[in-house]
Amino acid sequence: MSTATVTHTSGAPGHKEIPILSLVDITKRFPGVIALNKVSFDVRAGEVHALLGENGAGKSTLMKVLAGKHKPNGGKILLEGKKKVFDNPKKAKQSGIVLIHQEQSLVPDMSVAENIFLGNLPKKWGNRIDWKTLHRESTEILDRLKCSFSSKDMVSDLSIAKKQMVEIARALVFTPKVVVFDEPTASLTDHEKPVLYDIINTLREQGVGIVYISHRMDEIFHLSQRISVLRDGEYNGTVNTVDTNEDEVTKLMIGRSSGRYGIAWNAARGTPLGHTFTFLMAKFGQPIINLRRIPGGYDFQDVSGEQLRPMFQSDAAFRACEYMLDILKYSPPNILNMAWYERAQSYASGESCMAYNYTLLAPLFELNQKSPAWGNTGYLPHPVGNHGLPITPIGGYALAIPSNLSEERVEAVWAALQSLTSASLSKLYIMNGSLVTPRFSVSRDPEVSSLSPVIGVVDEMARNNILQAWPRPPVPHMASIITIAGQEIHDVLSDRCSIKQALTSAQKKADKLLG
Known part of the structure; x- marks a missing residue:
């Protein structure tokens, strides 16, 4: 029997535990949609307060209001009991609010140190940058994070995981009052995650309030003291972490117990989601680039000029995004972070009724009689457009004799x-x-x-x-175009921007890439 107490008043603390930050009745409207409807949320000094909700529930929108990226249509923000209005992210940061999110805002052509102290570079006589101090203090922060790269390295040369550590390093330049971590481990390795946890615990000890957004329940229950849930843009309750369990939290998020979802599909940020978007655009009648139509399909062998133009601002691209937003409603909560194996395991365990996956992973359920999917699985080729031929892309490994072999x-x-x-x-x-x-x-x-x-x-x-x-068209930067799609569309699915904003950004980046 459940022992958790669910509060439906904003999770307000007792009189002795005054919150360092309170968001009260925050409302945010976008054209045609109410993204947040009188949402209240607070965090105490020295606390990790997890903010959960399905994709599109309003978590990132709420945090963007806090960080000065979105102006609310109603409600108020209280920091240490005083009302605050953040017109832009700089004002929020000056007040001690730091947002660390997946959509990295680093400057690739600058060094790690310059990015860490961006906007606050140490100066010496003559208003010149004090490079020695800059690199010394940056190195101290990187050492705290146990980073293997140098403060002098260029950000453009770093992996995604290392760039995420630079984002985190920015928050350690000074002692903030509140730090928001939005899916911070999505791009971190298993080796890097414990370092992040140590930093969070250190910030807690310093009295910093932590807002932690993640789909990973193990992290939530490991780090947080309280959990608040948003559902369809509205506040749906707060529980003490020690008094609840994953099933109860899932019920708050989706209105039912965990364990049954429609489909585990290829939705992870970057290339995986870029492939899905490319397939879906074709399903709606338009390749991702402006290929010339020929009998039976499109000409991808002889591509030049206008045929190289990316088609992110097409009707097919918009419809593909709408379709993905629809199937999110029937997907596991962590679908935007799932790798191939995790999707196959979701299906094999009975959590998902369908999965898009490698045949190579079929033994997880075909050879496991304990799997609910054992003996109950059918197979279909890849979904195609209304007039397309059925096709299943295949991959494999090449065995070859090296040319330099004696x-x-x-x-x-x-x-x-x-x-x-x-x-x-x-x-x-x-x-x-x-x-x-x-x-x-x-x-x-x-x-x-x-x-x-x-x-x-x-x-x-x-x-x-x-x-x-699966032949990729012999187009310059085709792999990069697909990656751009997967990054920008992921922000739509994560409730960080609108479809129009993402497709406009993707078009600009792809056009710049192709020159």
Whole structure:
């Protein structure tokens, strides 16, 4: 039986625990939608207060109001009991409010140190930058974060995870009053996450109030003291973390227990979501670039001039975004961070009823009789447009002989390659868990075909020419265009901007990339 107490008054603390920050009855409207409807939220000094909600619930919008990025249509902000109006992010930061979010705002052509102290560079006589002090103090902050890179490194040379650490470093330049962490571990490695947790605990000890937004329940229950939930732009309750559990929190978020969702699809930030967006644009009748239409499809072999133009500001792009927003309602809460394996595991565990995934991961449920999906799974080719042909993209690994291999070793390597790709070894792989083979002769083997229905399904797709190697058009920066799509559209799905804003930004970035 539940012992958690759900408060529906804004989670207001007792008289002895005056909040350092209070958002009271915040309302925010955008054209045609009420993003926030009289939402109240507070955080105490030295507390981690988690803010949860499904994608589009209003979490990021509320924090952008706090950080001065959005002007509210109603309500008030109280900082240490005093009413505040933040017209822009600079005023919010000057008052001690720091927002660390996924959409990094770093300047790529500057050094790490310059980004950390951006807007507050140490100066010496003659208003010149004090480079020695800048790099010394930046190095001290990076050492606290246990970063492996230098303050002199260019931000453009850093990985996404390292850039996120630079964003966090910015918050440590001074002791803030409130720090908002918006999905801070989304791009961090398992090695970097404990460092972040230590920093959060240090900030707590210094009396800083922490707002923590994440879809990862393990982090929420590890770090937070209270949890507040938004649902459809409205406040839906606050609970003490020690008094609740994941199931109760999920009920607050979505109105039912966790464990059953419609589909686990490819929605992670960057290239994964960019691929989904590209597929969906085609479904609505427009390639991501302005390819010339030919009988049976589009010409991607001879591309030049106007045909290179990205088509982010097309009707198909807008409809693709609307479609993704719709299926978010039927997706696991952490779908925007799910990797391939996590999606397959979501399906194998019974959490999701459908999944878009590698056939290579089918053994998670096809060979596991404890899985709810065992013996209950059907397979379909990739979704296509109204007039398109069914197709399933395939990938794989190439075995090759290196060109610099000494001549006397070539014959032995060739013999090894022939053995590794032989029918006997292909059968050995599939009998020991692979469930994937490129050989019809192996698929037809009764001992093999009886292992799983997916073997026969894939074999039939290959015979009907549905399996196709996925050729990317020979277009300059095509991979980067797809990544831009995945980054900008992720902000739409994360409730950070509108469809129009994201597509406009994507178009500008893609146009600049192509020159």
